Amino acid sequence: MAAYIIRRIGQMALTLFVISILTFVISALSPLDPFAAQLDPKKTPTDLERQRDQEGFDDPIAAKYVLFYKRFFIDLGAVISGRADHTWQLTSLKTRAPVLPTMWGKMLVSLPLFIVTTIVVWTMSFPVGIYTALKRNTFQDRLITVASFTLIALPGFWISMEVIRFFTQRGIPILSPGTMGVDLDGAQGFMDMAWHMGVPGIIGAFTGIAILTRYVKGSMVEVMSQDYVRTAKAKGLSPEVVTYKHALRNASLPFVTMIAGLLPGIFGGSVIFESIYNWPGLGRWVFEANLNKDLYVVVTALFVSSALTLLGILISDILYTVADPRVRLA
Amino acid sequence: MAEPATNTRRSSPTRDALRLFFRNKPAVVSLVMISLLVLIALAGEIFTGKPPTPEESEVIRQTQELGDRVRMSRNPRSIVDPLKTELKDKLERPYLQTLAGGIFGGFAEDKPEFIQGVYAENMRLSGAPESEIRKLSDDDIRERRKEGLSADGARAYWLGTDHLGRDVFARLWAGTTISLTVGLLVVGISVLIGISLGGIAGFFGRSRVGLPFLLMVLCGLAALVARAVDAPALVVPLVTVALVCLVLQLFAAVIGREYRAVVFVLGVLLVTGGVQFYVDSVERSTPEGRLLVQSSRAEEQAYQALIETRDLGTEVKKIENKEAGAIGEAERLARHYALEVAYARLEFEHQRFKLTKYRSDRDVALRLCGEEKERGELMKSKGRDAPAAALLAGAEKRRRMLEATEEEIKQRLSEVDKAMDEAVAELEKARVLVSTDTVARLAALREARLKVAQAGLGTTMLVRRDRELEKKFEEDFAKGLAGSTDPADKDRIKAAMGRAGALGRLLAEAEAQADWSPMMKEREEARALVKAVEENDPALLLRSHAWLNLSNAQDKPVRGEVALLQGSNAMLERRAAMRSEYHTTYSTQTRNSREGLLKAELLSGWERYPIYAKLRHFMTPVMLGLLMLVSVLLLAGAAQRAVGESKSILRKVFVPTLTVDDMVMRFTEVMMTIPTLILIIAILALFSRDVYIVMAVLGLTGWMGTTRFVRAEILSLREQDFIQAARALGVSDIRIIWRHLVPNAISPVLVSATLGVASAILLESTLSFLGLGATADQPTWGSILSEGRSYINDAGWLMLIPALAILVTVLSFNLLGEGLREAFNPKLRGR
Secondary structure (H helix, E strand, O other): OHHHHHHHHHHHHHHHHHHHHHHHHHHHOOOOOOOOOOOOOOOOHHHHHHHHHHOOOOOOHHHHHHHHHHHHHHHHHHHHHOOOOOOOOOEOOOOOOEHHHHHHHHHHHHHHHHHHHHHHHHHHHHHHHHHHHHOOOOHHHHHHHHHHHHHHHOOHHHHHHHHHHHHHHOOOOOOOOOHHHOOOOHHHHHHHHHHHHHHHHHHHHHHHHHHHHHHHHHHHHHHHOOHHHHHHHHOOOOHHHHHHHHHHHHHOHHHHHHHHHOOOHHHHOOHHHHHHOOOOOHHHHHHHHHHOOOHHHHHHHHHHHHHHHHHHHHHHHHHHHHHOOOOOOO | OOOHHHHHHOOOHHHHHHHHHHHOHHHHHHHHHHHHHHHHHHHHHHHEOOOOOHHHHHHHHHHHHOOOOOOOOOOOOOOEOOOOOOHHHOOOOOHHHHHOOOOOOOOHHHOHHHHHHHHHHHHHHOOOOHHHOOOOOHHHHHHHHHHHHHOOOOOOOOOOEOOOOOEHHHHHHHHHHHHHHHHHHHHHHHHHHHHHHHHHHHHOOOOEEEHHHHHHHHHHHHHHHHHHOOOHHHHHHHHHHHHHHHHHHHHHHHHOOOHHHHHHHHHHHHHHHHHHHHHHHHHHHOHHHHHHHHHHHHHHHHHHHHHHHHHHHHHHHHHHHHOOOOOOHHHHHHHHHHHHHHHHHHHHHHHHHHHHHHHHHHHHHHHHHHHHHHHHHHHHHOOOHHHHHHHHHHHHHHHHHHHHHHHHHHHHHHHHHHHHHHHHHHHHHHHHHHHOOOHHHHHHHHHHHHHHHHHHHHHHHHHHHOHHHHHHHHHHHHHHHHHHOOOOHHHHHHHHHHHHHHHHHHHHHHHHOOOOHHHHHHHHHHHHHHHHHHOOOHHHHHHHHHHHHHHOOOOHHHHHHHHHHHHHHHHHHHHHHHHHHHHHHHHHHHHHHHHHHHOOOOOHHHHHOHHHHHHOOOHHHHHHHHHHHHHHHHHHHHHHHHHHHOOOOHHHHOOEEEEHHHHHHHHHHHHHHOOHHHHHHHHHOOOOOOHHHHHHHHHHOOOHHHHHHHHHHHHHHHOOHHHHHHHHOOOOHHHHHHHHHHHHHHHHHHHHHHHHHHHHHHHHHHHHHOOOOOOOOOOOHHHHHHHHHHHOOOOOHHHHHHHHHHHHHHHHHHHHHHHHHHHHOOOOOOO
């Protein structure tokens, strides 16, 4: 097991290295100048020029790559060792805010929404999926199938806009937590967040519900047609026991892998909903950085989320062996 | 089943699948829906677009009569125009809604109570007694609604209009064409890549590639990196190694009689070379192409100049750090001077670029004259003598005028070239001087050289004086060009005349200022001065000392301090100025002209090279690259097999390394790991907004799933008995792939492609909504939706209608895909 994990980590490091080159080159190819996008009237062209020198703007791309990752890992080391007096090396080209602490802060903002969405998805799709699997080829099954396809086909941004209109026309504020510049904390802050999370959490879950329901159904249907289920039924076990004890436990195995795969979803999955609902989280941050050609933020986001994906895959593989004794790691 | 007899008699897997599919009602309905959508999209291709104005139609008719090809940027068959704005009709509500009595939420002014209220109010205002106000009947209400609709003379828009008064119906229709095209092409690209890579990984996966292949790939990549990091010395050896490896593999393949792979590789190389050659030759033989090449080069050189100043700045900083307060005055001056020269160089570059542009504009004007002449002769042959004669005479006159300017431009170009050469030479000298720490020599030289530079800049100033004129000239030309994308000859003639006039005036101006000689003389003098100093003329040295003493009259230590501050600051200031110069002139200018040229809109001359514009499309290198990848992989396999069977010395070189499967799948893994949406957004941030770029990016980032399951499918298929049997029979690989593997593996590809279309359409609309998708003149469903979001409270239909279109389409494709999946999945069959 240990040897396996070490080997996997080695492979992952190699993959991550290739990814780091690929993503950096793609992002650094931009002909546009992030410094020119700074709209600070106090900055003279000379200041910008000095800044360009500091960030190696005119350097060859390989030098930029080395510079970026040197700073990134110095900062990462500081984050891991928890040094408080660290002067951050990696700063956003546009706002000059340190990248890693900002990312952490944004992630803390995104996390609640992400958790709510995930909980909604998983609590909705399992019962519905199992229900449709049991009612296979009936009217209910077809209805739910078509409904879930409709949910997939709904443009999420449009339905969000309509819902926002619905609520705002009735004077119910659902946009942007901590509005009006009120700085809430403690219980109030929590309530404010919880209030604003409901709608984006549910609408953001639509596609997830639809897709996961179909997965659960497929998995259940497959397991229910296995011989051992038939045997269990033939033995005269009650349908509940067969369904929930024999079938469901095996049918939910593939979903163990999915839990860890959710990790990177916190980055990319929320771009649209965070933009629409004015949620100042990770997705919006990365999106705006992209628009501002903020190279360091974009590359950091790509790198970190790729690393999270790889980590997720590793964790899920390990979880799988724990959950399913038939699987051995080699 | 209705026809059991026939079905059981002739039963095949495909037939079974189809039968199963047609039992699935939602899937069949979706199929019908999609067919309808495709028909609508095809019709949209024909019937939407910008219609020509009556005047333009007349021109088109005349030109066609003369036998000329006409470029159709307008669509004469157009019945709806998605781009036409009617501001007076903005946010007009859908007529259908009025007809249907407010199904989509309804409007206050449509509701009976409202109409009743208005009626009552009007009656009261006109002084009618309360008793005369009756309750309106349904017919009355309908009548009043209609009146309200036609009161301001608005025409009926079936689906309303948007905030610019554009017809939503027309936009939706045109959007259907674009959105469906995007969806289908995205899937086309990704399926193509997926099948190629997956097929190779599945079929040839277990074979290992030899060392030469690995070396070739690594050297190729290293050469690319070396070029990117400005290490040109490394590029040549790396490329040589890669080529040697390629030749080695070709050789091995020929020895092993694997001719097919060799032919394939050579064919791909030939096609790539041919494309490159054709593109180059077109660029060399047309003024537009020359301008394109020239502008790219000018931009590159200007950037080099910019980088040079940076290097100088670094040097200055180094000196400053070396000994604070003790900067050699000479060094400082030399560096500043070098900076001046670099700046002058940038200036010259700019001038040269401008002049080249002149020249190419002139060439174009000349060619237009030639075309006019041809047209005149054509008209003559058709018996229209009077206008033909006028046309011919005009063309001839203009041609003569234009040709006269050639000398002028040539002279100026050489002048600028010379000045620039000098500037570059100065730069070199200044660099040398840094090491010789002779203050006097340097000061004298500086003075002398500054004079040279001034003389050179004087030349530039003269050219610059023409700037006003130049601007006017360019404006004229731009106008003319804008006109000439239409087939309107009048515009062309006007533009050509404007150009010719401007050039003529230019000529006159230049003649008036013919006394270049004083400046030249000054230059000669300055050169003599430099020479004298270089030969250590004591008198001059003395003078220089005096000059230097004068400039150093102030307190030295303070100067040292100030210099410390000034050294790199001055550099930075200069560089900032240069950069803004670079950005405002070169970058934008060249980029604009390049984009214009590539879009084949700038000059009507592109219609002569229709293939060129297509080859210059950014998808060409992508597709060629894919072909190259596939062919090289095949060659690697073939070479390895050939060597493995022989016992030649090559065996020692062709050490088996990685498996093909490993390479392909590791790359797929890398692509799958990178979060797609962020990657897409990052790539899209590189380009200007265009829905077809979105399409390409979606295609290039969406192939991994297909690759994986095509590979899995082929891996499982190739172990099956019928493939083994075919092998045993000696059937060739190609035949096995085409006759046995592809038909069996195609159905899951079909399923995933169908689902892929749905997600591509949805993703495109999402990107458009985020503002990364279509341009303003590309009405996709996503962009219509996105434009409507600001008016959601006043004009709900602006979002509702495209959203419904997306919903229906995506749903149809999903249901169809699901139906296909169920029909073709053998596990579900018979249940």
